[in-house]
Amino acid sequence: MINNKLPKMWYGGDYNPEQWDTPTMEEDIRMFKLANIDIATVNVFSWALIQPSENEYDFSGLDRIIKRLTMDNVYICLATSTGAHPAWMAHRHPDVTRVDYDGRKRKFGGRHNSCPNSPTYRKYSREIASKLSERYANYEGLVVWHISNEYGGYCYCVNCAEAFRGWLSNRYETIEALNKAWYTNFWGHTFYDWAEIVPPNSLSEEWAGNRTNFQTISLDYRRFQSDSLLECFKIEYDAIREFSKNVQITTNLMGTYPELDYFKWGKEMDVVSWDNYPSIDTPVSFTAMSHALMRGLKGGQPFMLMEQTPSQQNWQPYNSLKRPGVMRLWSYQAVAHGADTVMFFQLRRSLGACEKYHGAVIEHVGHEHTRVFRECADLGKELVQLGDTLLDARHQSKVGIVFDWENRWALDLTSGPTIDLKYVDQVHKYYDAFFQHNIQADMISVEEQFERYEIVVAPVIYMMKPGFAKKVEQFVEKGGTFITTFFSGIVNENDIVTTGGYPGELRKVLGVWAEEIDALLPGQSNEIVMNDQYGHMSGQYQCNILCDLIHSEGAEVLATYGSEFYKGMPVLTKNEFGNGQAWYVASSADAQFLSDFVKTVAEEKGIHPLLKPVAGVEVTERIKDGQAYLFVLNHNAHEVTMDLGEIQGTDLLRQSLVHGELQLSAKDVMIIKK
Numbered sequence: 001m002i003n004n005k006l007p008k009m010w011y012g013g014d015y016n017p018e019q020w021d022t023p024t025m026e027e028d029i030r031m032f033k034l035a036n037i038d039i040a041t042v043n044v045f046s047w048a049l050i051q052p053s054e055n056e057y058d059f060s061g062l063d064r065i066i067k068r069l070t071m072d073n074v075y076i077c078l079a080t081s082t083g084a085h086p087a088w089m090a091h092r093h094p095d096v097t098r099v100d101y102d103g104r105k106r107k108f109g110g111r112h113n114s115c116p117n118s119p120t121y122r123k124y125s126r127e128i129a130s131k132l133s134e135r136y137a138n139y140e141g142l143v144v145w146h147i148s149n150e151y152g153g154y155c156y157c158v159n160c161a162e163a164f165r166g167w168l169s170n171r172y173e174t175i176e177a178l179n180k181a182w183y184t185n186f187w188g189h190t191f192y193d194w195a196e197i198v199p200p201n202s203l204s205e206e207w208a209g210n211r212t213n214f215q216t217i218s219l220d221y222r223r224f225q226s227d228s229l230l231e232c233f234k235i236e237y238d239a240i241r242e243f244s245k246n247v248q249i250t251t252n253l254m255g256t257y258p259e260l261d262y263f264k265w266g267k268e269m270d271v272v273s274w275d276n277y278p279s280i281d282t283p284v285s286f287t288a289m290s291h292a293l294m295r296g297l298k299g300g301q302p303f304m305l306m307e308q309t310p311s312q313q314n315w316q317p318y319n320s321l322k323r324p325g326v327m328r329l330w331s332y333q334a335v336a337h338g339a340d341t342v343m344f345f346q347l348r349r350s351l352g353a354c355e356k357y358h359g360a361v362i363e364h365v366g367h368e369h370t371r372v373f374r375e376c377a378d379l380g381k382e383l384v385q386l387g388d389t390l391l392d393a394r395h396q397s398k399v400g401i402v403f404d405w406e407n408r409w410a411l412d413l414t415s416g417p418t419i420d421l422k423y424v425d426q427v428h429k430y431y432d433a434f435f436q437h438n439i440q441a442d443m444i445s446v447e448e449q450f451e452r453y454e455i456v457v458a459p460v461i462y463m464m465k466p467g468f469a470k471k472v473e474q475f476v477e478k479g480g481t482f483i484t485t486f487f488s489g490i491v492n493e494n495d496i497v498t499t500g501g502y503p504g505e506l507r508k509v510l511g512v513w514a515e516e517i518d519a520l521l522p523g524q525s526n527e528i529v530m531n532d533q534y535g536h537m538s539g540q541y542q543c544n545i546l547c548d549l550i551h552s553e554g555a556e557v558l559a560t561y562g563s564e565f566y567k568g569m570p571v572l573t574k575n576e577f578g579n580g581q582a583w584y585v586a587s588s589a590d591a592q593f594l595s596d597f598v599k600t601v602a603e604e605k606g607i608h609p610l611l612k613p614v615a616g617v618e619v620t621e622r623i624k625d626g627q628a629y630l631f632v633l634n635h636n637a638h639e640v641t642m643d644l645g646e647i648q649g650t651d652l653l654r655q656s657l658v659h660g661e662l663q664l665s666a667k668d669v670m671i672i673k674k
């Protein structure tokens with residue numbers, strides 16, 4: 001359990017008192033009490049303060065902050081401060097700064113920008129983590145370590161180039177094997193020496209961020225950079241562990257962030273934490289999916305909501321305020337999906353630099369008489385009342401949706417057949433379809449045990465990692481339902497095409513052969529025409545982006561294309577395989593189709609909605625020691641009537657019995673102990 005030492009939903013967030021004076025900090029602490037704030041993340045960006053030079057450390061300021069906070073029972077999430085290197089370091093050791101995509105050597109400035117293969121960065125980040133651990137490991141108030149901050153970005157410097165060659169020789173062993181894997185006979189790219197290999201960026205194979213001449217080198221560079229940053233995390237992790245044996249360690253992730261393979265990262269973290277920054281118009285189901293994805297990184301283990309803003313951001317083009325009730329609603333949304341903490345960036349607003357217009361619990365006015373503070377204080381009180389009731393409660397989803405970063409990179413990098421295919425959007429469409437029916441889904445890795453689920457959906461699973469197709473076959477054979485789509489099964493893990501017809505290794509279980517793939521122009525669409533009514537599917541639907549021209553090789557054809565020269569060819573098929581079924585959706589279907597489709601398939605598997613769906617109302621369930629807690633979140637700006645059906649229980653937030661039909665106000669939340 002995350003919250004051992006402080007057994008309640010931790011409530012607090014990033015706190016940077018090094019930016020203001022002591023009396024102000026006293027005021028902060030007074031207000032923290034008013035809001036029941038009990039955790040502060042400190043030292044996130046203080047490296048330059050605590051290490052003025054190579055051999056000099058000064059922890060006096062940090063000592064004071066930590067002591068003062070813990071004196072008033074504010075627990076500590078202690079960051080290692082390595083998310084921004086000091087100016088002296090960049091000045092004296094230029095290897096810490098990165099070389100960017102266009103080959104420009106960066107100078108000091110910004111943050112999250114240290115070269116992950118810089119010997120200087122690795123040395124000093126290890127040392128500072130070690131020093132911090134030595135000093136604070138046994139502080140009673142320390143509850144979690146926070147390594148660096150929002151790892152991300154790539155570097156293309158000489159140290160990275162050299163490390164890349166090492167990484168490659170580990171992966172391929174011989175240059176011949178690399179040539180084969182990378183398909184270098186194309187365009188005469190054969191390498192004879194590792195030294196001939198240079199990082200793929202706009203000086204070499206790539207342009208525009210994700211266009212490339214050679215998919216495999218670009219793919220490998222993404223794997224390598226993700227691994228390099230992860231190595232930096234591990235270096236600090238090990239340094240902390242020398243002294244701090246039991247306190248859990250995390251780093252804050254960013255949901256569907258593209259550049260790091262978070263499933264790999266999740267394995268190295270004790271607890272996953274992440275920063276949730278939706279815009280006012282982000283679909284609710286997208287945020288839900290992001291939470292589910294973060295929960296999925298450690299196989300369903302609860303996570304920390306490390307950051308969210310109490311009110312507004314500063315870095316979006318238009319930084320809308322969170323409307324009254326929304327901060328509370330979105331906090332509970334995180335909890336509904338597995339968060340065991342509710343934390344903010346930031347507890348008090350900065351006065352200078354680029355984040356002074358970023359929302360905070362304590363605003364520039366400096367007192368507690370603000371809308372934002374009142375809302376924060378109200379939530380703080382509720383979280384105290386909830387106590388440890390929900391901590392460590394899990395989800396028991398019957399649907400698993402596969403998400404794979406390497407597959408995503410391969411799709412982003414692929415040259416053709418369309419630029420409109422966005423992996424995350426495709427996955428989200430399926431997540432959203434289940435979501436709208438109040439059918440909870442987990443986001444899972446390709447390595448997850450599929451047998452935990454009744455239905456496994458793998459949208460656009462273009463890259464077949466070794467063993468994946470076999471795993472699907474076994475899952476379906478034993479009675480599972482597998483759903484995949486167009487443009488799947490095409491390449492191996494090196495982005496080399498599997499010969500013998502698409503969808504490659506998935507052909508057998510799906511019982512189809514895709515002969516050709518048509519790319520539709522923007523605005524163009526085709527139709528999914530149902531042969532007959534099937535479950536909730538009838539008539540016709542729209543589809544676009546890509547259309548696979550498939551032939552059935554034993555699969556039942558339920559719908560065909562309505563136009564183009566491939567009118568009448570299958571677009572929806574279902575293959576009986578062993579005791580289960582494998583579905584193929586040969587194009588990017590519209591929301592109505594997906595809604596009717598997943599409803600049908602869920603019913604076939606005996607999966608029922610958690611609650612009768614009402615538009616704009618989200619429902620999830622967490623279970624602890626056999627006790628189920630139903631979260632009902634009204635995202636609408638108006639009151640709704642919910643029909644609880646057979647369900648009755650206690651609404652934990654109001655301590656009242658609920659059953660039958662009831663009203664839920666705009667932006668309001670219910671947590672029903674069934």
Ligand code: GLA
Pocket residue numbers: 149150252275277307313314315345355358
């Ligand atoms: C990120 C960072 C924070 C802060 C916020 C602002 O999440 O981790 O330091 O910059 O963004 O939204």
Ligand code: ZN
Pocket residue numbers: 098099115116117118155156157158159160161
């Ligand atoms: Zn580098």
